[in-house]
Amino acid sequence: MKHVLYGRCVRCGKTYEAVPDLTTCECGGILEITYDYDYIKTRLTKETLAGRSDRTMWRYRELLPVEETTELPPLRVGGSPLYEEPRLAKHLGLKKLWVKDDGQNPTASLKDRASAMAVAKAREAGARVIACSSTGNAASSLAGNAAAAGLSTYIFVPSRAPKGKVAQLMTFGATVISVQGNYEETFALSKAAIDRWGWYNRNAAINPYLSEGKKTVSLEIMEQLRWEVPDYIAISVGDGCTIAGLWKGLKDFYAIGLIDWLPRLISVQAEGCCPLNRAIAEDRPWYPMEENTLADSIAVGVPRNADKALMAIRESNGLVVNVSDEEIMAAQKLLGMTCGVFGEPAGVAGTAGVRKLCEQGVLGGQDTVVSVVTGNGLKDVANAIRACGEPISIPSDMELLIKAFQEKGIAAD
Numbered sequence: 398m399k400h401v402l403y404g405r406c407v408r409c410g411k412t413y414e415a416v417p418d419l420t421t422c423e424c425g426g427i428l429e430i431t432y433d434y435d436y437i438k439t440r441l442t443k444e445t446l447a448g449r450s451d452r453t454m455w456r457y458r459e460l461l462p463v464e465e466t467t468e469l470p471p472l473r474v475g476g477s478p479l480y481e482e483p484r485l486a487k488h489l490g491l492k493k494l495w496v497k498d499d500g501q502n503p504t505a506s507l508k509d510r511a512s513a514m515a516v517a518k519a520r521e522a523g524a525r526v527i528a529c530s531s532t533g534n535a536a537s538s539l540a541g542n543a544a545a546a547g548l549s550t551y552i553f554v555p556s557r558a559p560k561g562k563v564a565q566l567m568t569f570g571a572t573v574i575s576v577q578g579n580y581e582e583t584f585a586l587s588k589a590a591i592d593r594w595g596w597y598n599r600n601a602a603i604n605p606y607l608s609e610g611k612k613t614v615s616l617e618i619m620e621q622l623r624w625e626v627p628d629y630i631a632i633s634v635g636d637g638c639t640i641a642g643l644w645k646g647l648k649d650f651y652a653i654g655l656i657d658w659l660p661r662l663i664s665v666q667a668e669g670c671c672p673l674n675r676a677i678a679e680d681r682p683w684y685p686m687e688e689n690t691l692a693d694s695i696a697v698g699v700p701r702n703a704d705k706a707l708m709a710i711r712e713s714n715g716l717v718v719n720v721s722d723e724e725i726m727a728a729q730k731l732l733g734m735t736c737g738v739f740g741e742p743a744g745v746a747g748t749a750g751v752r753k754l755c756e757q758g759v760l761g762g763q764d765t766v767v768s769v770v771t772g773n774g775l776k777d778v779a780n781a782i783r784a785c786g787e788p789i790s791i792p793s794d795m796e797l798l799i800k801a802f803q804e805k806g807i808a809a810d
Contacts, residue, residue: 400437401462404428404605407704415462417522420603427704428605429645430462434652443655446620452476454510454613460649462609463517471545472503474513475613479621479767485735489755493765495627496748497618498738500773504565506694506744507614507639507771508538514610515539515599516546524597525549530587532580532635532693533562534743534772539599540569551596553587555580559693559777579688581699601638602701611642612649618767619647619656626656627765629716631663633746634673635695637706639771640664644709662715663766664706665750667722670696673706674717683707691722691780694743694772716759720749726784728752729774733785742780744772 403412404419408426413419415430422428441459449456454475463469477499486494502509512535519527527543528551529535536552543550550571554563555578566573576583584600591598601607618630630647634640640662650656666674669689676683683703688696700706710717720728725742728749732738740748748768754760774781789805791797802809 398462398464400433400459402431402433405431407708417518418524418597419605420598427602427702429705430605430609432460432649434649438653441653441655443624454513454610454617457613457616460616460646461514461613462606463514464521467517467521470513470516470542472509472513472542474502474509474542475617477501477617479618480736480738482736485731488735489752489760490762491755491760491764491766492762493627494751495622495767496732496736496738497614497767497769498740499614499769499771500738500740500744502538504538504541505773505776506534506538507611507769508534509542510610510613511535511601511607511638511642512538512542512599512610514606515597515604516542516548518604518606519548519597520546522597526551526594526596527599528552528587528591528596529599530554530580530584532696533558533776534694535599535601536571537562537565537569540566540571544569544571551590553583553590555583557693559779561776561778580697581685584699584701600701601636608638608642608645608702608705611639612646614769615643615646616650619650622767624656626658627660627767629661629663629760629764629766630769631665631747631751631766632769633692633695633743633750633771634664634666634706635697635700635743637673637700637702641702641705641709643769644713659713662710662713663747663750663754664710664715664717665746666717666719667692667695667725667746668719669722670698671719672698673700673703673710674719676703676707677710677717692725692742692746693777694741695746716754718750718753720746720753724749724753726780729781729784732770733774738770739774739781740770741772741774741776744770744774747771
């Protein structure tokens with residue numbers, strides 16, 4: 398890969414050749430892919446992007462660690478819409494607000510970006526089997542992208558994973574192992590199995606290429622905003638790979654001159670599971686937490702991508718905010734009613750965090766914000782109903798309908 402220099406450890410600085418099955422540093426640190434930006438500048442410009450018809454994540458191929466000859470995965474990943482939302486911005490008291498709906502990816506989550514990259518690199522490595530552990534979305538995205546490419550998958554999920562996500566896994570033909578334990582125990586078993594059978598490793602904290610796939614969400618945001626950088630980008634945070642990838646994409650565009658400055662990040666975690674935000678707020682090393690939140694996709698008490706995530710928040714002079722399950726459910730309903738965007742609990746946590754910061758007066762009328770919705774609400778319909786309530790249920794009788802409207806205070810005219 399002419400445009401890739403090496404993988405560099407974010408902890409000790411040691412560099413490694415960017416081979417397809419690259420994992421972690423010998424010191425245990427996570428690697429970051431480093432590019433030849435001078436070379437890329439001559440090939441990736443605003444003009445070249447404007448002339449491309451491809452609207453998938455692969456339109457940014459010069460900033461992605463794949464060989465020129467690599468056969469790309471078949472599913473259409475990326476190109477999700479960015480909606481400007483003036484009504485919600487006014488409601489929150491912001492100058493401008495955009496919502497990036499990444500739940501419109503093939504398996505309905507941002508994780509498709511990482512899994513598409515995993516499939517591409519597995520092909521380069523000559524692998525036929527890919528495996529990972531996941532709270533749900535990474536699992537279903539891997540299963541779907543791998544199935545489309547003709548690869549087999551072994552997926553490890555904690556037993557609390559929502560049925561909608563497990564249903565996706567089974568439909569895509571994955572071998573699913575439901576682990577009777579938390580995410581940390583699930584991760585440990587997946588690592589042991591991968592080491593034993595030599596499967597290609599899709600675990601985000603092990604495989605440095607995955608955040609390179611995730612970073613394409615920020616590349617799209619900047620291009621969709623016509624290179625006008627917002628003040629803040631808000632995103633939900635669990636393992637830390639997504640916020641790290643988002644920041645990497647922004648730095649890449651800055652390095653090659655496509656944007657003039659960098660926004661601040663807003664890291665949003667659940668109050669019941671916020672080890673990374675707590676570390677920032679207390680200015681101390683992170684330490685494990687229980688996983689007490691309905692937002693399963695960010696219920697990660699032992700984040701494996703902590704180094705990169707904390708670095709991203711600090712480098713961007715970012716904000717951290719924790720939200721309760723009740724605030725998450727309120728944001729889920731607010732997004733649906735004002736924007737027509739249906740996000741799962743973890744997917745809307747970013748918006749819940751923006752709302753909370755507005756209520757606290759941290760964000761206000763001069764601020765421009767992008768909130769990333771990372772997953773579709775159909776992933777977890779049980780909590781959607783919990784957030785919005787049950788429908789009116791009556792026999793086919795007009796008098797009963799009028800009575801029900803009166804009881805609920807509904808003015809039908």
